[in-house]
Amino acid sequence: MGTVEVVKVGGVISPFRARAIVVGRRMQDIGLQVFHNKTAMAGLIILIFFTVLAVAAPLIAPYGPLSAVPDVGPLTLPAPGHPFGTNQFGYDIYSQVIWGTQISLLVGVLAAAVASVIGTAVGLVSGFVGGWIDEVIMRFNDVVLSIPWLVLMIVIAARLNYLDLVGIILVIGLTGWSVTARVVRSQVLSLKERMFVERGRMIGSSNTHILLRHIFPNAFPLIFANTILTVAVSILSESVLAFLNLSVKSNVSWGRIIAEAYQHDALTIGMAEWLIVPGLCIVFLVFGFYLFGYALDEILNPRLRRR
Amino acid sequence: MAALLEVRDLTIEFTTKAGIVHAVEGASFDVERGEALGLAGESGCGKTTTALALMRLLPYNGRIVRGSISFAGRSLVPLEEASMRAIRWKEMSIVFQGAMNSLNPVQRVGRQIAEPIILHEDADSDVALKRAGDLLELVGISRNRLNDYPHEFSGGMRQRVMIAMALACDPKLVIADEPVTALDVMIQAQILDLLERLRRELDLAMILISHDLSVLADTCEQVTIMYAGKTMESGKTMDLFTDPKHPYTQGLVGAFPDIRGPRNMPEAIPGDVPSLISPPSGCVFHPRCKFAFDRCSNAEPELSELAPGRRAACFLYPEVTEVPGRSMPIATR
Amino acid sequence: MNAGITIFGIICLNYLLIRLMPGDPSLSIIPRDPKFRGLRDYMISFFGLDRPQWEQFVIYLQRLFTLDWGLSYQDHRPVADILLHDLGWTLLLVGTSTILTVLIGIAIGAYSAIRRGKPFDFVSTGIGIFLYGMPIFWLGLVLQSAFRKNSVFQGWIPWWPALPTSGYYDDRLIPWNWDILHVADAFLHLLLPALTLSLGTLAGISLVMRNSLIDVMTEDFVTTARAKGLSPRQVLRRHILPNGMPPMVSLIALDIAFILGGAYQVEVIFRYQGIGFRTIEAIGSLDYPLLQFIIVIGGAAVVIANLLADFLLLWLDPRIKIS
Numbered sequence: 001m002g003t004v005e006v007v008k009v010g011g012v013i014s015p016f017r018a019r020a021i022v023v024g025r026r027m028q029d030i031g032l033q034v035f036h037n038k039t040a041m042a043g044l045i046i047l048i049f050f051t052v053l054a055v056a057a058p059l060i061a062p063y064g065p066l067s068a069v070p071d072v073g074p075l076t077l078p079a080p081g082h083p084f085g086t087n088q089f090g091y092d093i094y095s096q097v098i099w100g101t102q103i104s105l106l107v108g109v110l111a112a113a114v115a116s117v118i119g120t121a122v123g124l125v126s127g128f129v130g131g132w133i134d135e136v137i138m139r140f141n142d143v144v145l146s147i148p149w150l151v152l153m154i155v156i157a158a159r160l161n162y163l164d165l166v167g168i169i170l171v172i173g174l175t176g177w178s179v180t181a182r183v184v185r186s187q188v189l190s191l192k193e194r195m196f197v198e199r200g201r202m203i204g205s206s207n208t209h210i211l212l213r214h215i216f217p218n219a220f221p222l223i224f225a226n227t228i229l230t231v232a233v234s235i236l237s238e239s240v241l242a243f244l245n246l247s248v249k250s251n252v253s254w255g256r257i258i259a260e261a262y263q264h265d266a267l268t269i270g271m272a273e274w275l276i277v278p279g280l281c282i283v284f285l286v287f288g289f290y291l292f293g294y295a296l297d298e299i300l301n302p303r304l305r306r307r
Numbered sequence: 308m309a310a311l312l313e314v315r316d317l318t319i320e321f322t323t324k325a326g327i328v329h330a331v332e333g334a335s336f337d338v339e340r341g342e343a344l345g346l347a348g349e350s351g352c353g354k355t356t357t358a359l360a361l362m363r364l365l366p367y368n369g370r371i372v373r374g375s376i377s378f379a380g381r382s383l384v385p386l387e388e389a390s391m392r393a394i395r396w397k398e399m400s401i402v403f404q405g406a407m408n409s410l411n412p413v414q415r416v417g418r419q420i421a422e423p424i425i426l427h428e429d430a431d432s433d434v435a436l437k438r439a440g441d442l443l444e445l446v447g448i449s450r451n452r453l454n455d456y457p458h459e460f461s462g463g464m465r466q467r468v469m470i471a472m473a474l475a476c477d478p479k480l481v482i483a484d485e486p487v488t489a490l491d492v493m494i495q496a497q498i499l500d501l502l503e504r505l506r507r508e509l510d511l512a513m514i515l516i517s518h519d520l521s522v523l524a525d526t527c528e529q530v531t532i533m534y535a536g537k538t539m540e541s542g543k544t545m546d547l548f549t550d551p552k553h554p555y556t557q558g559l560v561g562a563f564p565d566i567r568g569p570r571n572m573p574e575a576i577p578g579d580v581p582s583l584i585s586p587p588s589g590c591v592f593h594p595r596c597k598f599a600f601d602r603c604s605n606a607e608p609e610l611s612e613l614a615p616g617r618r619a620a621c622f623l624y625p626e627v628t629e630v631p632g633r634s635m636p637i638a639t640r
Numbered sequence: 641m642n643a644g645i646t647i648f649g650i651i652c653l654n655y656l657l658i659r660l661m662p663g664d665p666s667l668s669i670i671p672r673d674p675k676f677r678g679l680r681d682y683m684i685s686f687f688g689l690d691r692p693q694w695e696q697f698v699i700y701l702q703r704l705f706t707l708d709w710g711l712s713y714q715d716h717r718p719v720a721d722i723l724l725h726d727l728g729w730t731l732l733l734v735g736t737s738t739i740l741t742v743l744i745g746i747a748i749g750a751y752s753a754i755r756r757g758k759p760f761d762f763v764s765t766g767i768g769i770f771l772y773g774m775p776i777f778w779l780g781l782v783l784q785s786a787f788r789k790n791s792v793f794q795g796w797i798p799w800w801p802a803l804p805t806s807g808y809y810d811d812r813l814i815p816w817n818w819d820i821l822h823v824a825d826a827f828l829h830l831l832l833p834a835l836t837l838s839l840g841t842l843a844g845i846s847l848v849m850r851n852s853l854i855d856v857m858t859e860d861f862v863t864t865a866r867a868k869g870l871s872p873r874q875v876l877r878r879h880i881l882p883n884g885m886p887p888m889v890s891l892i893a894l895d896i897a898f899i900l901g902g903a904y905q906v907e908v909i910f911r912y913q914g915i916g917f918r919t920i921e922a923i924g925s926l927d928y929p930l931l932q933f934i935i936v937i938g939g940a941a942v943v944i945a946n947l948l949a950d951f952l953l954l955w956l957d958p959r960i961k962i963s
Contacts, residue, residue, distance in 0.1 A: 142642070143649035146942040147935055150901035151919055156657070232773060239775045240905060244920060258778055267785040267792065275785070279778040286773030294769075362867055395869035408860035413882050413957055422878075423868045456958040 030221070033299045040295030046288030050281075054101040063092040065099035065252040077270055084273040087260055093271075096252045097278050103253035104285060107169055108235035114173025115234070116227040119180025124219075126181065127188030128211050138185075144178045153237065154246060168247050172237045176230060183226050187219045221300040228293035232286045239282050254278040309380065310337035311512050312361070312480060317374035319353070319360050319536075326584040330356045330369065331536045335610070336529075338480065343506060343513040345523030345544065347559065348533035351580050354516045355404075357533075358482045361514075362399060363391050379479060397427040400473040402466070404485040409469055410457040416443075417453030420472045427476050442471040446501060463494035470501065480512040487522060499526060520559055524548060532556050535581050535591040538610050542617035552619040554596050590622070598623055606630075643943050650939035654932065655700055686710050704936065710929045714921075719929050722918065723937050729808060730914030731941070734903050736830055737837035738892065745842055746888075749849025750876065756854060765850070768843035776840040776902045780909035783836050804829045806911040833910045840902050844895060845888065852887040856880050886957045893949030897942045 034040045053060065062081075063069055068090035071081065078085045084093035126137040144152075153175050163171065192215070241247040242255025243262075257278040266274035315335050321328040331353040338344045346354045359365050361376060363383060376383040379398065383391065400423075403409040411419055420442055421435035430438070440450035446467040457465055466486060473481050483502060487495040503526050506513050515527055523530055524544060531541040532555065540553040551557040558576035578595035581587050587594050593603035602622050606629040610620040613627075621627055684690055687699060687710070703709060709719035748768075752761040784805045786793055793800040804810070809825040816822055856862065857880060865879040866872075892899075904916025911917065915938060922930040954960055 139642075139645055139649060142646045143653055143939070146646055146650060146897060146946075147653070147939040148897050148900040148904065148942065150904045150916070151935055151938050154919060154923060236773070236775055240777060243775075243777050243905075244908070255775075258781065262781055272792075275781060279775065279782065282778065283770065283774050287770055290769055290773050359863075364863060364866055392869040392871065395867055397869065401864075401867050403860050403864060409864045411861045411865070411879050411883070412959060414879075422870075426869060426874075458959050 030299060034296065037295050037299060039291050040299070043288045043291030043293070043295060046284055047292060050101055050105060050285050050288065053098060054105045057098050057102055061092075061095040061098040063095040065096055066091060075264065075269070075271075078273055084277060085271045087257075087274070088264055091252075093257065093274055093277075096257055097254070097281060099252050100254040100257060100278060101281070101285075103165075103248065103251050104235050104238060104282070107165070107172065107238040107247075107253075108231045108285075108289075110169045111172035111176065111234040111238070112227050112230040114169060115176040115230050116180055116223060118173070119177035120184050120219075120223050122177065122181040123184025124188055124211060124216065127185035128192065128207070128215065134185075137181075141178050141181055144175070149175055149237070150240065153241065154244065163246065163248060165248050165251070168238065168241065172234050172241075176234060176237070180223070180226055180230060184219060184223060187222055188215055191215050191218050222297075225293055225296040225300055228289055228296060232289035232293065235282065235286055235289070254282050309377070311340045311379060312338040312514075313375075313377040314357075314361070315375045315377075317357065317360060317376065318372050319356055319365065319369060320372050321366070321369045323368065323584075328583045329536055329586060330583055331360070331533075333374070333610075334531075334533070334536075334538055335374075336531050336538075336541060338512050338514060338529075340479070340512055341506075341510045342529065343515055343527040345527035345530040346514060346516045346533060347520055347523055347530060348518065348539075349580050350518055351583075352533045353536040353583075354518075354533055355484055356536075358401065358484050358514065358516055361482060362395055362401060363388075364395075393427070396423040396473075396478065397476045398478050399480045399482065400476070400478045401482040401484060402469050402473045402486050404488055410465060412457055415454050415456060416460070416468050420453075420468070420475055423472070423475045438475070439471075442474055443468070445474070445505070446471045462490055463498060466490065466494075466498055467501065470498075470505070474505065474509065477509070478511070480514070481506075482514045482516070484516045485518070486515070488517070488519070495522070502526065520548070532559065535586055536583055537591055538620065539592065540619040540621075541610070542614075546617060552613060552617070552624065553592075553621045554598050554623070555592050556619075590620070643947050646943050647940055650943070651701070651704060651936055654935045654939075655697060657935065682711070704933070709933050712930045713927045714925055714930070719933055722930065723915065723933055726913060726915045726918045727937055727941065729912065730900075730903055730907070730916065733830065733833055733837065733906065733912060733914060734899060737834040737841070737903075738899065740834060741838045741842050741845055742888075742892070744838065745845030745849050746881070748842075748846040750853055750881065750884075752846070752850045753853035753857065754872075754876075761850075765847065768847050770843075771839055772843040772847075774840065775905075776836065777905040777909055779840055780833070780836040780906050783832055783839075784909060787832055803832050805832060808912065829912075833906045833912050836909070837899070837902050837906050840906075841895070841899050845891065848891045849884060849888055853880055853884040856883045859883070882956070886953055886960075889949050889952050889956060893946045896945045896949075900938060900942060 034044070066089075068074075069082065069086060069092050072079075072086055072090070074086055074088050074090040076082065076086045076090075082092050082094060084097065087093055087096070122137060122141070126134045153171055156171050156175065238247060238253065239255035239258070242253045243259045245256075245259060247253060247255060255278075258275060261271070261274035261278075264271075264274075266272065314337070317331060317334040318329075319331040321330055334353070334357055336344060336346075346357065348354055356365070356369070359369075360371055361378075361383070363386070365371070371384055374384070378394070381394075383394070386394075410416065417436055417439045420439035421432060424430050424435040424438055425432060428435075436453065440453055443450050443453065448464060448467055448471070452460075457468070460468060470486075473483075486502065487498050490498065499522065502513070502515075505511065506526075513526075515523055517523055520530075527544050529541065530544045530547050532539045532547070532553065534555050540547065540551070540556045547556060548560060551560045555576070576595055581591060581594065587604070589602070589604040589606055590596070590599075590608050593599040596603065600622075606622075608620040608622050608627045609630045610618050611624075611627045612618050613624055619627065687696065687703070691699075707720040709723070711717065712719050712722055748764055752764045755761050785791060787801065787803040788805045789802045791800065791802065794802065804825075807829055809816070809822060809829050862875060862879055865875045870878070900916075903914065904919060906912065907914045907916035908920050915934060918930065919934050921927070922934065
């Protein structure tokens with residue numbers, strides 16, 4: 001349908017603009033399918049909820065993330081004003097949970113972006129160039145995939161000694177690109193077979209042109225869906241590192257709240273919320289990304305659709 | 308004496324998201340002992356559904372809404388599942404279209420052939436495997452291959468294995484659903500010869516299903532032509548081929564190039580098989596029929612006897628009556 | 641062949657990670673903590689840290705293959721002994737939990753596949769995705785709190801069980817003996833960690849089992865099997881399940897590194913002293929001799945598990961040929 005529209009817009013139209021229209025139409029179409037997909041919408045609603053929570057944390061949270069409250073001392077039980085109680089330094093746990101959303105989302109999204117960019121680049125090159133370069137890259141990929149990710153991450157994190165926000169994002173991103181690389185590579189291989197690439201080659205376009213103008217745009221939706229699933233994994237990774245006290249020290253994150261609750265035996269002293277609520281936050285946020293990611297995958301990748 | 312298999316007014320529906328699919332409506336036919344019946348028609352006209360219904364193997368969303376199936380004196384439609392299981396393969400077996408997919412890919416063929424023997428005859432596995440070897444030899448495969456897996460056989464060989472399996476329990480009736488469709492022409496002829504030979508030697512009754520009339524021509528005594536779930540015409544194979552009555556049958560017969568005759572391109576029937584969710588009013592074939600007149604779109608012709616043993620459902624013949632209660636003056640679609 | 645290359649890759653990457661990372665190259669392996677000062681000269685000569693880079697690498701390889709991995713800073717025991725001992729317990733944990741997961745996963749997956757679109761399928765798939773997103777360490781903490789002595793639940797329900805929540809077996813039973821008492825106690829101590837790990841990995845397996853079985857169910861040979869007069873249960877057991885297994889084995893093989901990652905978290909939570917627990921401890925005390933072989937051991941375990949999965953596939957699916 002797109003081409004008909006393009007003709008109607010009329011006269012001289014740059015190929016770039018023509019594609020923009022077609023791609024726009026495609027995005028609109030995908031958006032509509034997402035809107036009608038119950039799973040995707042459920043995921044999206046969860047994501048919007050947490051995004052609002054993260055952005056509006058300064059407005060919603062009654063206290064700062066790392067400041068002792070004036071009215072009660074450390075380790076007070078849940079009470080009005082402090083629905084989840086206070087921790088060992090007298091910080092309000094309810095506020096901490098809200099602030100924690102920022103770190104989880106930020107680290108999750110940025111680490112997934114790092115992983116996706118690397119994974120996509122590696123997958124594109126490996127799949128498109130082929131030959132011994134592909135062989136070497138895939139062997140290396142096997143190596144990275146074989147090392148239990150947690151150990152790899154822990155060793156790198158510990159090796160760097162001190163991790164700031166950028167550090168933690170890089171550690172998770174740099175250890176998490178292998179799966180993406182594999183997915184992208186297989187997608188590139190199947191796209192390469194398709195006719196239009198052959199046509200593009202015949203016109204005399206360069207390999208870079210084919211890769212960036214033909215293959216990448218077609219693989220993009222799948223890469224995007226995969227990135228969303230990677231965000232879920234990255235959030236989990238951050239929480240594990242935070243729990244092991246290897247994540248950012250200067251900000252509060254859900255994993256760290258859980259670790260503190262664990263160290264102070266929250267359940268026994270009657271502060272179950274301290275342990276349970278941040279855990280449920282992780283579960284729901286990850287659940288949201290999974291729901292959205294899988295639904296998107298199903299929409300974008302017809303082969304996966306249920307019979 | 309009653310026929311081995313008597314099907315009367317068999318009507319099958321599938322419930323799908325898009326609506327109710329009227330897959331088969333009012334199918335009636337007999338199969339005598341030792342006789343072969345051919346079921347013909349374009350794909351999607353209800354042949355396979357009929358075959359599955361005979362063995363009560365319809366998918367979960369399909370059901371028999373009307374009609375009766377009487378097999379060797381028993382009525383199969385109301386039969387409980389356990390008794391039906393005892394009949395399956397023991398008395399009535401089936402050969403499916405793609406032998407590629409009809410055999411379990413991770414099980415040795417010997418075990419697959421022996422499985423129903425062990426199940427229905429309480430044989431121990433040695434005896435059953437020996438029988439499986441005999442059966443393989445019967446269809447022209449060495450018994451050394453009992454321990455091979457399906458992927459180690461060619462397409463034609465796999466179909467032979469399938470046929471051997473179908474004969475495992477000495478059934479009274481074998482249903483062959485498009486047994487040669489996926490095979491090349493040489494192999495097709497071999498398999499058809501094999502089926503024909505076995506039928507005579509073992510005195511089997513057979514239902515042969517094909518979209519390809521030439522497959523049925525040499526094998527079947529009787530042929531029933533189906534279209535969009537309805538029976539269009541039935542009769543002796545020879546009569547039907549030499550003097551097709553129904554315009555659809557004429558189209559099908561015409562669609563076959565005659566190797567002996569002049570090399571004309573076969574005349575195709577224009578149009579497609581209609582939707583079975585909202586079939587056309589009146590005669591289902593009228594939208595594609597070059598002889599269609601007013602009555603065809605308003606009333607449904609009943610399958611009526613034109614001559615002894617010869618029936619057709621077409622208003623071109625004055626003997627043909629309307630299906631009572633099926634005349635629809637206005638088509639609101 | 642590929643497995644060999646991969647293991648060699650792991651060995652090289654490991655060398656690079658430990659020695660060539662930014663910071664204090666080659667010195668990181670030398671104890672910095674003053675209390676290990678005495679080991680300094682030993683480490684330098686043992687790994688040839690004063691020699692050129694390539695010689696260090698050769699020494700590293702030599703030591704690696706002869707299992708002569710030096711002494712741990714912590715308790716001066718040989719690293720190889722410690723790690724092989726720990727690996728045994730980790731494998732016990734992972735093995736038990738994988739078997740548990742596969743059995744439950746097949747049952748749930750098969751049941752939801754049969755009742756596709758029915759409430760059971762919907763609920764189990766939902767719970768599955770939910771569990772899939774649960775941090776394993778948190779799940780472990782919750783289970784630990786729920787099943788320890790004097791847990792909240794025991795106040796509510798009198799018969800609520802209490803299970804051991806830390807260690808391989810009761811400290812009072814040290815040293816280990818192969819008798820019924822020790823084995824039973826070790827089993828009890830294994831229950832919660834294995835359950836945690838299973839719940840964490842169950843969802844992936846049962847979801848894949850479900851989808852793979854639904855695929856198999858539409859195959860023609862299943863109709864053939866039903867036409868033979870087999871009961872639904874016989875069809876499932878003899879024809880559907882054997883064809884649904886290969887994709888699941890491939891999945892477990894792919895996920896084995898992920899499962900090991902989960903096992904490490906479980907070990908920390910339940911103080912189950914396998915490789916994962918040792919990793920955290922080694923990091924805490926900067927015990928580099930220990931740390932530098934942990935990656936190799938973990939990676940090799942994954943590669944070998946993959947190899948085993950390939951052999952299993954070969955046996956499960958006769959269509960797969962050795963290439």
